Every structure is written in C-alpha cells, then in structure tokens.
Amino acid sequence: MATSEKLSASQSRSLKITGEEIWKNKTEKINAELFTMTYGAIVSQLCTDFQRDYNKVNDQLFSMGYNIGVRLIEDFLARTALPRCEDMIRTSEVITKCAFKIFLNITPQVTNWSPSNDAFSLILLENPLSEFVELPMDATKQLWYSNILCGVLRGALEMVQLDCDVHFVSDILRNEPQTEIRIKLNKVLKDEIPIGED
Amino acid sequence: MAIQSLLVINKSGGLIYHRNFDNDSKNNSLNSNDYLILASTLHSVFAIASQLTPKAIQINQNNVNNPNNLDYKIPYIPYVGMSTGNGSDNYNSRNGGDGYSRNDSTNSTNSSNKNSKLNKLGSFKGDDYFKEPFVSWNKSGLRQLSTDQFTMFIYQTMTGLKFLAISSSVVPHSQGISDNTQVPSTIEKSSNLQVQIADNFLRKVYCIYSDYVMKDPFYSLEMPIKSELFDRKVKQMVDNLL
Amino acid sequence: MAIYSFWIFDKHCNCIFNREWTLAADTNSGTMNSKQNEETAKLLYGMIYSLRSITQKLSKGSNTNDVRSISTGKYRVHTYCTASGLWLVLLTDFKQQSYSQVLQYIYSHIYVKYVSHNLLSPQDFADNESEMRGQGIRKITNKKFLQSLEAFLVPMINN
Numbered sequence: 001m002a003t004s005e006k007l008s009a010s011q012s013r014s015l016k017i018t019g020e021e022i023w024k025n026k027t028e029k030i031n032a033e034l035f036t037m038t039y040g041a042i043v044s045q046l047c048t049d050f051q052r053d054y055n056k057v058n059d060q061l062f063s064m065g066y067n068i069g070v071r072l073i074e075d076f077l078a079r080t081a082l083p084r085c086e087d088m089i090r091t092s093e094v095i096t097k098c099a100f101k102i103f104l105n106i107t108p109q110v111t112n113w114s115p116s117n118d119a120f121s122l123i124l125l126e127n128p129l130s131e132f133v134e135l136p137m138d139a140t141k142q143l144w145y146s147n148i149l150c151g152v153l154r155g156a157l158e159m160v161q162l163d164c165d166v167h168f169v170s171d172i173l174r175n176e177p178q179t180e181i182r183i184k185l186n187k188v189l190k191d192e193i194p195i196g197e198d
Numbered sequence: 199m200a201i202q203s204l205l206v207i208n209k210s211g212g213l214i215y216h217r218n219f220d221n222d223s224k225n226n227s228l229n230s231n232d233y234l235i236l237a238s239t240l241h242s243v244f245a246i247a248s249q250l251t252p253k254a255i256q257i258n259q260n261n262v263n264n265p266n267n268l269d270y271k272i273p274y275i276p277y278v279g280m281s282t283g284n285g286s287d288n289y290n291s292r293n294g295g296d297g298y299s300r301n302d303s304t305n306s307t308n309s310s311n312k313n314s315k316l317n318k319l320g321s322f323k324g325d326d327y328f329k330e331p332f333v334s335w336n337k338s339g340l341r342q343l344s345t346d347q348f349t350m351f352i353y354q355t356m357t358g359l360k361f362l363a364i365s366s367s368v369v370p371h372s373q374g375i376s377d378n379t380q381v382p383s384t385i386e387k388s389s390n391l392q393v394q395i396a397d398n399f400l401r402k403v404y405c406i407y408s409d410y411v412m413k414d415p416f417y418s419l420e421m422p423i424k425s426e427l428f429d430r431k432v433k434q435m436v437d438n439l440l
Numbered sequence: 441m442a443i444y445s446f447w448i449f450d451k452h453c454n455c456i457f458n459r460e461w462t463l464a465a466d467t468n469s470g471t472m473n474s475k476q477n478e479e480t481a482k483l484l485y486g487m488i489y490s491l492r493s494i495t496q497k498l499s500k501g502s503n504t505n506d507v508r509s510i511s512t513g514k515y516r517v518h519t520y521c522t523a524s525g526l527w528l529v530l531l532t533d534f535k536q537q538s539y540s541q542v543l544q545y546i547y548s549h550i551y552v553k554y555v556s557h558n559l560l561s562p563q564d565f566a567d568n569e570s571e572m573r574g575q576g577i578r579k580i581t582n583k584k585f586l587q588s589l590e591a592f593l594v595p596m597i598n599n
Contacts, residue, residue, distance in 0.1 A: 026323050070419060071412035077356055078408040079322070081332035081401065084356060159357045194209065194358040195245040196339020196513070228497060236497065239490050246487045247512045250480060252444035252531050254462050255514050268514055334513060342511040345495045346504075364498065369508070369537060389537045393511075 012093050019101035022079060027102065036131045043145060054142035061144070065151020073156040076102070084160070084197060088185055091162065092120050095153070095183075104128055112182075119184035121169065127179055135173050144168040150181060161189040199395055201436045202348060202364045204403065205233070208420045209358030211241030215423040219436050220366070240340075240362065244352065248338040270334045275391075278398040279435035280326055320409035320431070327405040334397065342393055344369045351393065353400035359407075361400040367392065399439065406431045443597045444515060444531040445470075446589075447484060448551070451525025452566045454576035455481035459589070467594045472586070473579040482574065484529065488519055508540065518543060526551075542596070550592065554585035 043061070050056040076099055085091040092110045100106050106128065112121040129146045144150075150166040157164045163186045170176035206215035213234050228236075319327060336354040343350040349369060353361045369389045410428040411417055417425065445460040458477050461470040471477065492507050499505035510517040511534070520528045520543035528543045528551075555561050565571075565578040580586075 028321060028323055071408075074355070074357060074359075074404070074408040074412045075321070078401065078405040079328065081328070083333045083335070192209070192358070194335070194339075194354055194356070196248050196336045196354055197356070232497060236494055239494060243487050243490050246483050247510070250483055250487065250517075250531075251512075251514050253460065254441055254444045254464070257462060258441075270513060337513040340510065340512055342509075343491055343495070343507065344509045344511075345499075345507050347499055348505075390534070 011090075012097065015093055015097040016101075016107075018080060018082075019098040019107075022098075022102050023105055026079065032128060032131070036128060039129050039148075040133060047139070047143075052138065054139055058142075058144050058147050061147035062151040062154075065148035065153075066155040067151075068148070069152035069155025069157075070159050071155075072103070072152060073159045076156070077160075088118050088120065091157075092122075092183075096122065099156075108181075112180075114184070119182065122181045122183065124179040124181070127172075130173055133173060140174045144171060145173050146171070146179075153181070153183060157183075158189075161192050163187050163189055199392065199399075200366045200440055201399075202366050203362075204364075204432060204436070205237060205362040206403075206407070206423065207237045207241055207360040207362065210420065211238045212420065213237035214421065215428075217429065217432065219433070240352075241360070244340045244354075244360070247340040251338055268337075270337055271331055272334055272394050272397045273331045274329055275395055275398045276329075277326060278395055279402055279438050281434075281438050320406065321413075322405060322409075327402045332401070342396075349392065351396035351400065353397055353404070355404060359404075361403050361407075363396055363400055363403075365392075365396070399435070402435060403432060406435070441597060442533050442535055443593060444533070446531075446546075446593060447481065447527075447529040448580070449481075449485055449488075449527040449529065450565055452564075452572040452576060453485060453489075453574035454565060454571065454578075455485065456565045456576075456578065457580045459593075461597055464598055467597055473581070484517075485527075485574070488517070488527065488529065492521070509538070520544060520547065522547060542593075546589065546592065550585060550588050554582050554588065555580060558582065 042064075043057070046057045046060055047054070050060070079102070080098060082094060082098070085094055096108050096110055100108055106124065106126055108122040108124045110120050111123055112119075114120070127146055129149070133145060135143060135145065139145075147168065150168060153166045154164060157166075165182075165184045165186060167182055169180040169182050170178060172179050200220075202220045203216070203218045205213060208214050213236075216230070216233050216237075319325075322328075334353075335356050336352070339354060340352055342352070346368065347366070349365050349367055351363045351365065353363075355361075369392065406428060407423075410425050410431060411423050414425055417423070441461070441464040443461065445458065447455060447459075448457040450456050455477075457473065458481060459470065459472045460474075460477065461467065463469040487510070488507065491510060495505055495507050506521055507519050509519070516532050516534060518530045518532060518539040520540060522528075526547070528547055530539050530543060532539060556563065561580075561582050562578065565580075566576045567578070571578070
C-alpha cells in the first residue's frame with residue numbers, strides 16, 4: 001500500500017514539474033488583457049447574435065470549445081508525450097497539473113469524487129477568461145460564461161477515447177460561492193483505442 | 199539518415215498526407231491511388247501485427263519481475279532534424295528555393311536576436327521541440343519494416359494517427375555463416391539507434407502537425423492535409439537530417 | 441528468450457511446418473505443427489504477403505528488393521524467401537539484428553538435405569487442387585529434419 005502511494009505521489013510531482021516546465025520555457029505568451037478581452041468580445045457578440053437567448057449561447061460556446069479541444073489534444077500530446085492514464089484519478093491529475101497549467105497557467109483543485117471514482121469536480125480558484133467580467137441581471141440565471149472550457153475538455157477527452165459529460169455546476173460570476181466544473185466518465189470507447197497499445 | 203517519403207495516416211486508415219523527398223523521378227511510378235491502397239494495407243497490417251505476439255511474450259508479460267521485460271522508453275536524441283550551429287545561416291540557404299526569403303544577413307550570427315528564432319519552431323519555444331525521453335505509445339503494433347533497399351518506420355499517437363517515414367538507410371544483414379556470439383554489437387546498437395532517431399524525428403513531425411495543421415481553422419479533421427506551411431517545415435526537417 | 445517460433449510456408453500459401461517455444465527454461469516446451477496455430481499461421485502469412493507486395497511496389501530499379509525483417513514493439517519477424525516460393529520465418533526478440541544466415545543455413549543444410557533431396561518425402565505438400573491456396577494441412581514430419589532443426593535452433597533460444 002505504502003509503495004503504491006509513494007509511487008503515485010512521485011508521479012503527480014513529476015506531472016506538476018512537467019506542466020510548470022512547459023509553461024515556463026516552451027510556450028509563447030500573449031498579453032492577458034488581450035486574451036480576456038478577445039474572449040469577452042466573443043461572448044458578447046454571441047449574446048447579441050442570438051438575441052440574448054443564453055441557452056443557445058451556452059451551446060454555441062460549448063461547440064466552439066469542442067472544436068478547439070479535438071485539435072488542442074494533439075498539441076498537448078505532441079508536447080508532453082504522456083502515456084495513457086490508467087484511471088480517472090490519474091486523468092484528473094493530468095488535466096489539472098499539466099493541461100490547465102500549460103494552456104492557462106492555473107491549477108484547479110479536484111474534489112467531489114463519486115463513489116465509483118468515475119466523476120469528479122474541478123474547482124477553479126481563478127479564471128483568466130473572466131477576470132473583469134460582471135454578468136448582466138438576465139444572464140446571471142442562465143449564462144455559463146466560460147462554457148468554452150467544458151467544450152474543450154469534452155473534445156479533448158473524446159479524442160483519447162474517453163466519453164465524458166462535462167458541465168458547469170456553479171460560477172462565481174453568478175454570485176455563487178465557487179466556480180465548479182463537473183466531469184463524469186460515461187464510458188471508455190474501447191473500439192476506438194488505437195491498436196498496438198496494450 | 200535520408201528520408202525518402204513521409205506518409206500520414208488518419209485513425210480510420212485513410213491517407214491524409216504523402217510526400218516524396220528524393221528527387222529521382224524513377225520511383226514516381228506509383229500514382230496517388232496506389233498510395234491510398236498502400237496506406238490502408240499498412241493500417242490493417244499494423245493491426246494484424248499486434249495479434250501475432252508470440253505466446254512466450256504473453257506468458258512472460260504477466261510475470262512482473264521478469265528482467266527481460268521490454269522497455270518502451272525512447273531516449274531523447276538531441277537535435278534530430280534541427281539545423282546545426284549557426285542556425286540562421288543554414289535556415290537561409292535552405293529556404294532560398296521556395297520564395298520565402300529572410301534578410302537575415304545582418305543578424306545571421308546574432309543568437310541573441312530572438313525574433314529570427316521566434317517562428318522557427320512554431321509554438322514550441324526553445325531550440326528543440328522537446329528535450330526529454332518519452333515512452334512509445336506503440337507497443338505491439340508494427341514499428342519497423344526492413345528491406346534490402348529501404349527501411350520504413352511507423353510512429354502511432356495516442357489519438358490513432360500514424361506517421362510513416364521511408365528511409366533509404368538500410369539495416370546491414372551480415373553475409374556468410376557466423377557464430378551467433380560474434381555478431382558485432384555495433385550492428386545492433388546502430389539499428390536500435392535508427393529506430394530511436396526515427397521515433398524522435400516522427401514525434402517532431404507530430405509537433406509540426408499539431409501546430410500547422412491542427413491550429414489551422416480551415417482544416418477539416420481527418421481530411422487530406424493541404425497546408426503549405428506544414429510542407430515547408432517538414433521539408434526543412436528532412437533536409438536537416440541529411 | 442531469443443527465439444519464439446519458426447515457420448515454413450510453401451508456394452501454395454500453406455504452412456508446412458511450425459515450431460513454437462513457450463518457456464525459456466524448458467526447450468522441449470511449446471508446440472510443433474499444432475492445429476491451434478492454424479489461425480496464427482494464416483495471419484502471419486497474410487502479414488508477410490501484404491508487406492512483401494508493398495515493398496515490391498515501393499522498390500525502384502531492377503534490383504530485387506525483399507523484406508528482411510518486420511519489427512513491432514515486442515518481437516521481430518525475420519523472413520527468408522526463396523525463388524521457389526518457400527518462406528522461412530523466424531520470430532525473435534531484439535538482441536540480434538539479422539538472422540538471415542541462420543535461415544539460409546536452415547534452408548540449405550536442413551530443408552534441402554532432408555526434404556528436397558529425400559526422394560521418399562513429398563516435395564510438394566499439396567496433393568490435389570483443393571489443398572492449394574492455403575487450405576493444405578500436410579506438414580513436414582520427417583524425423584531427421586525435425587532432429588537436425590532442433591539441434592540447430594535450440595542452442596540459440598536462450599541467447
């Protein structure tokens with residue numbers, strides 16, 4: 001028991017180091033304000049285009065994120081060459097310590113594990129997409145501002161043969177206590193696993 | 199190691215990229231249809247190869263303490279496919295041919311000028327795409343095919359994409375009867391090294407793919423790659439490998 | 441364990457001999473000409489056949505180009521194809537790069553001696569039309585052949 005715990009502790013430390021090292025030395029950076037404002041422009045334009053039908057905006061953000069995710073996973077794999085994760089626990093560690101660190105320089109916390117260890121929540125303590133944002137009154141009930149993140153996660157996980165449901169549970173922008181995303185594994189797409197891995 | 203051709207096969211076995219790098223026209227007797235058939239045949243042979251794993255290996259796999267357990271780790275081989283030393287000089291001379299000129303004559307040896315290095319590796323900062331050893335995702339599928347005239351290497355990613363390199367370097371096959379104990383270890387080391395160089399090279403092609411193909415919003419997934427930037431970068435890497 | 445199995449295919453796409461070793465410690469282990477290996481034999485034949493035809497398509501010039509070895513992450517296949525349509529196939533590990541002289545020796549000193557030069561042993565293992573094209577079941581059972589093959593290959597198994 002003790003040795004397997006030690007092993008996973010050292011594995012998660014090495015994930016952290018990988019993530020930090022790539023963020024620091026291997027990726028180009030842009031101005032954070034430019035990033036926040038670009039995303040804000042997208043969301044506000046979508047709200048105008050859909051005439052404030054926030055459900056449609058949520059769906060559109062999700063599908064945009066999905067398209068990003070299916071492509072971003074290749075960048076992530078080419079950069080890190082990490083082996084396949086054995087279970088959702090390891091998957092959650094790779095997502096928070098490596099992926100979020102490399103692309104957004106944040107490390108969400110993982111909590112609320114389901115009893116069968118196939119669903120967990122990410123708590124985002126800071127969210128670079130919504131730095132200076134305040135939602136209008138009618139949006140606070142319906143809009144998930146950072147829904148693009150859910151799409152990215154779903155698309156990326158699907159390309160590594162994990163069919164997951166990803167959705168927001170709460171958002172600080174809506175005057176809720178914390179920003180929480182829930183990821184739940186539906187099934188492993190066994191038929192699509194590339195032949196040659198064991 | 200001279201690369202003759204590069205092929206990229208998507209996860210359903212369709213050919214999405216093919217390029218010949220040797221300029222002799224005598225080998226261009228295959229048309230694009232032939233290459234499509236070739237790609238799908240290789241895709242299926244790749245799968246068959248994983249089913250032919252000998253029983254002895256399957257038995258030993260369950261024995262965790264077996265000292266002969268296969269090691270799938272591939273060491274990092276520095277600067278495979280990267281231009282050497284005075285980076286900008288080589289970069290210039292190789293780019294002269296395709297109309298992409300850089301007036302870098304003033305800062306050709308100025309390594310502190312980051313601008314000329316900015317676009318060198320796309321979104322990968324630094325002087326090489328990656329610098330650590332990595333574990334191969336391709337454990338039991340086809341990896342290498344050696345023939346008398348060429349060697350073919352296959353690199354498969356976790357998303358099912360396959361990168362194939364056909365190289366004109368040939369693995370030496372000793373002639374004449376010899377004692378097994380006398381096979382020089384340099385031959386084994388060099389062929390192991392070949393596979394490792396190929397894996398390093400193909401992983402870098404994967405990095406270039408993740409940049410110039412994945413990040414092009416007008417590229418549809420699983421479709422043939424028609425990106426000139428991708429072509430250019432790959433040609434540059436192949437030239438550097440000579 | 442250096443050598444895993446040895447196969448011979450003839451020009452009618454039949455597997456006329458196979459020998460598989462399963463335990464490193466016991467060189468008498470494994471199977472010889474076993475029926476369970478029929479599936480594997482067909483897959484192996486198919487794989488080598490496809491790769492040979494790909495190789496021929498990709499070859500240039502008039503020099504004959506033949507497949508020498510096929511590697512996966514776990515094992516390596518060495519092939520030796522004669523002009524008479526006979527294929528000798530060896531599955532091994534990665535310690536040695538080329539077994540072509542081993543296969544040449546088996547062909548010239550064991551197969552030719554005990555099968556081809558033996559007038560009482562069938563030269564063509566397919567008796568009639570129905571056994572061509574991969575449906576034949578006859579195997580080499582010549583004792584001298586089996587003995588000299590074992591004597592030659594067994595010392596190499598645990599290299």
